Amino acid sequence: MQLRRFGPRDLTRVYELACNSLSENYNPTLFLDLYNYWPEGFIIAEEDGQTIGFIFGIMMSRTEARILMLAVDPKHRGKGCGGVLYREWQRQCAVKGMRMIALEVRVTNQVAIRFYEKMGFQLTGRIVKYYSNGDDAFRMQLFL
Numbered sequence: 001m002q003l004r005r006f007g008p009r010d011l012t013r014v015y016e017l018a019c020n021s022l023s024e025n026y027n028p029t030l031f032l033d034l035y036n037y038w039p040e041g042f043i044i045a046e047e048d049g050q051t052i053g054f055i056f057g058i059m060m061s062r063t064e065a066r067i068l069m070l071a072v073d074p075k076h077r078g079k080g081c082g083g084v085l086y087r088e089w090q091r092q093c094a095v096k097g098m099r100m101i102a103l104e105v106r107v108t109n110q111v112a113i114r115f116y117e118k119m120g121f122q123l124t125g126r127i128v129k130y131y132s133n134g135d136d137a138f139r140m141q142l143f144l
């Protein structure tokens with residue numbers, strides 16, 4: 001598996017992965033806007049020339065970054081890809097001087113909660129009706 005920076009030609013595949021893996025509806029222009037804002041913060045994982053996962057986020061302030069999306073193709077889960085993507089993204093946060101990473105995760109998404117706990121995140125709160133279907137979110141954070 002190899003990591004590289006997202007490029008506009010990856011949009012179709014990344015959008016497909018997002019729609020298959022995540023329950024919210026996304027406007028494809030969001031991906032390009034975020035890429036233009038922080039290109040190093042949008043990372044793709046490839047295997048045999050195929051995109052199998054991605055992560056991106058934003059810098060909320062001079063010290064706080066936030067993960068917006070992380071997804072690995074179901075066929076490639078449980079083999080370390082998500083961890084490798086996350087650690088590289090965390091490294092990019094450190095390069096930018098970020099001191100804290102935050103995220104929201106659906107309270108029912110036990111796999112992602114376990115994943116983020118393994119990466120060192122702690123649960124810090126619950127946001128009622130955060131998602132469009134009325135589901136609550138847990139807020140998680142990690143200090144660098």
Ligand SMILES: CC(C)(COP(=O)(O)OP(=O)(O)OC[C@H]1O[C@@H](n2cnc3c(N)ncnc32)[C@H](O)[C@@H]1OP(=O)(O)O)[C@@H](O)C(=O)NCCC(=O)NCCS
Pocket residue numbers: 021022068069070071072073076077078079080081082083084105109111112114115116118
């Ligand atoms: C969350 C997600 C990105 C993890 O990717 P992955 O490549 O499967 O994760 P990894 O193989 O790197 O796993 C790293 C650790 O996470 C935890 N983990 C991963 N999958 C797990 C599962 N099914 N059950 C419990 N823990 C799990 C484990 O602690 C694992 O470490 P270990 O292999 O040493 O036990 C992936 O499951 C996914 O795309 N889910 C759908 C989208 C999503 O929910 N994204 C996050 C919310 S934005």
